[in-house]
Amino acid sequence: MESCSFAGLHPAAIALYFILLLCTGAFTMHPCFIALSLTGAACFALRIGGRGLVRKAPLLLIPALIAAGVNVLFNHRGVTVLGHFPTGNPLTLEALIYGAAAGLSVCAVIIWCWCFYKVFSADKLMSLTGRLLPSLTAVITLTLRFIPLFVRRFREINSARHQFGRGASDGNLLQRLRNLAAIFSILLTRSLEDSVHTADSMKSRGFGLPHRTSYDRFRFRRRDAVMILLMLCFGAAALWGLISGQAEFRYYPRLYHSDPCFGAVVETAGFGLLCFLPLFYEIKEALKWRLQASRL
């Protein structure tokens, strides 16, 4: 089962969404954009991850503080001097504000990444690459099949060798390292040995014949088309604004922002809608169901 309705969209739609987000969100430091991106990401993450995520939120402080700190320490541009470091370099208000913005934008990026991995499973990746890169996709499929098997085998070998006092947690640090290496070497040789049978099994079922197809369980439906259209519209508006510099914001030497014009409104609206698109879609699907349920 998919984790949310947005994840139920066609992989191409999901991939396109995150690519658009990367192309627009990653190249601006406009505080407005950062705020939109952060709230959009946070709302969507809470929607699909539940309230439990709030407890993890303080972890975001670490990268945020690093981003802010690095900027304040190594960047001394800006005209409003607040004080001086022991090294003699100035601490400026502009650098402080830029640091805060950088910190928040890193938070947004991390939350979007979390959402991406939640929504875009390896299955979806393979459905996109299956046709273009069949051999590589076969490698990925096989790897995904082997990973849990190897973790299980690793434990088996470990407990078998533990009986001779050669498990991964026996002896001092050096011996442990040696034992780990031995376990690993057994795992690898045995699995490579078995992989010959895997290859036979692939060959016997016709792998390597020309004109291989890739079975795609994901069907492209009308709602995927609609969503892609919306994404492209919003994304295009935001990109156009970004490239032509409609809403400009500068931190150095002193804070400056261009006057709000029609273009800036279009750009910001496009980007904001793009950020909130998954959340809207989630709510729409939930409402649909609730409406249906109330009719029953």
Next chain:
Amino acid sequence: MEIASFKALSFTYPDAGDAALKDISLTLHTGELTVICGASGSGKTTLLRCLKPALAPSGTVTGSIELFGKAASELSDREQAERIGFVGQDPESMIVTDKVWHELAFPLESLGAGNGDIRRRTAEMAEFFGMTSSFSKPVDELSGGQKQLLALASAMTVHPELLILDEPSSRLDPIAAREFFDAVSRINREFGTTVIVSEHRLGEVLPAADRLICLDGGRVVFDAAPSELGSRELPDGLAEMLPTPVRVWLSCGGEGSCPVSVSKGRSWLSQKLSGSRPEATRPENTELSDEAALRLRDIRFRYEKNSPDVLKDLSLEVRRGEFFGIIGGNGSGKSTLLSVIAGIRRQYSGKAELFGRKVMLLPQEPQSLFAHDTVADDLREVCSDEESIERTASLCGLGQLMDRHPFDLSGGELQRAAIAKLLLAQPDILLLDEPTKGMDARSRNRLADIVRRLCQSGETVIVVSHDTDLIAENCGRCAMLFDGELIGISEPCGFFSENTFYTTAAARMSRGLIDGAVTAEGIIRALGYTPPERSLPDELPPKSPDKPSGTAEKKKSSPARFAAKLITSFAFLFSAAGCMGLIPGLFEEHYMLPYILLAASVVCGALAFSDGRTVPQRKARRKVSARSAAASVIMLLLIPLTVYIGATYLNTGKYLFVSLLVMLEASAPFYLLFEGRSPKAREIAAVAVLTAAAVAGRLAFYMLPQFKPVLAVVVISGAAFGGGTGFLVGSLSMLLSNFIFGQGPWTPWQMFSMGIVGFISGLLFSRGMLPKKREVVALFGFFAAVVIYGGIVNPSTLFIMHNEVTVASVTAAYAAGLPLDIIHGAASLGFLFVLAPPLLKKLDRLRTKYEFFE
């Protein structure tokens, strides 16, 4: 109609003196279900593979093979994939995808079927094999029996006319085997598919078979319908493979029609007895020793806090020298019980007393025990005393096997070698988990005899098995594990004659006709005949004198070398601490000094610890399609353009833009070249194994940050199989482990840098620019982790954070990342130091043995 025929076929493997198949003439007809039996090494697998051209072994062939009316060599690849299905022994290695639906779709994808077609056929097969509920599940959640059924279902999706099954039940327990053969006979009956199956355990499959063929030494020694078993002379060895009713019937003269199933056996027996009701002679109770070897009292165990108890107040006492058997269904907790006794898992309540020094557990997959290149080396790992090794080896019948590679042994041989290894550790209690799975009758009896001998010499053995015959014939006492408790602990005779369903075929056959007969021998004796003799191993098991089992002797090192090791280790720790700023005030004036010291200490250290061995070189040649080569060149040409565009037109995020695109453009050629080569199945499987091992390593060591063997595996892959493979393994392992761990935005940099590590390792080692010496490979690992991996990943943080990229901030990013990089480097150095030489040697052996990259 003929579907396949052999005419005077002989086959010899290269480098083998004796032919594997000798003068075989056979014809298979449409709709037949043929069973091939024979001891291990009698040529069954070779014969079956000759029927599937894609899997035909390479060697010298004389005579002819015809399939569907034409010579086997004329059959196109597509035709043979479509018309001949094949299922092998090991479900784990047969399955190639991670999801059930994908496994079903796999052969259809290969044949180029359309989406709609695949959707319909997979649905159909899932319905037929009762897999609808697991259709979307990951393969890993299925049991062994379900996996084998899945392999069968997948082979059937293309509707083959001929289905070949090579010992399909050898890794299954009897219940799963029964389900599997039920499905096979349904396929045969309902679709008219011709089936040829090789099998050790004839009890399940013989009732449905139309024809039985027995091979011995590569010749057909028996070929007739099962019902004709009585009318022909049976070759040596066939009799012991046959199911219980047939064995009893043959020993009693073999009159009338052959009873191939238990129900036919019953009616034959009641006719034979005509009213009288004899009693089987109970085997004299071997006296139990008074000394307890193991006492469990009210053991309770569960896996997780909120899961139900797997063992509920389980109590058991096993005496010294006893052979105790435990049976029970799948998932009843048999293996859990063994691991509690072995001390691998701990009960949360109750008491487990062991009256002895040591318990040893033989795992279900005995390969787990072997780490070396020969059986003898593996035995020496446990015990240094050559004399006791020799005694144990001859007890377990390892005579000629000592110099063989453990993975080249057959199932039964490997099981015996594993027992030998466990015995050398001098256990007082030996635990066996399904020891007879997949063995032919002869090896099974041989194993049982070895265990019985051990018990006579005072060893206590507890066996857990589905094999009711094994327990009935050999154990002193037995019990059934059900619902977390041991039920009905008694001697096998009483135990199996009271059970109705969960019992031996002999007990089911003689129930109500002969009292207390639970083995074929028992029935034969009760009828007044003598059963055939079983041969026993000659030597008595030696109980070696109490001697501490030590590890093999270590080579003495000279004091100078020892001092060098000590000094370099100290210098490494000291300079590492200096780099991380842990020693305040020491390096203030010369801040580069600790870094130089660190590099020097690593180099000297690796040399001091080295043993100077080198792994020989081998080179590979590959063909690349012109199209993918051209695409790669274009990609590489795009790099300067990207840098130009980024530097000229972008302001915010230009570093991000440039680094992302450049990495993509630099990675693309590797992927395209791999794709353009159309790699063979073996290469794909090998790359997948290496990648999965790297990721599984990361999963298995999740406790320690930066202390993981991923980089070591990537370096080794590159060194063994070349730069291209190294890049793929590196970048894919980072990609997939990020999919599993769901980590932050660093993935592209991690993928690229790990890929580059693999690529450079391939350039340096597989082309022979650097010798594959232990210290050289390990050193490369250290610098790859610190310089290449750290060098690319550390500044990425700045790009993602939109920080100003200046000399100072980049230096700060490196300085912040360095401590973790040094740990990463040291871990990789350590792993490679221990892992590289043996593994590179093994990979080389595999590479030449299987031609992974030809």
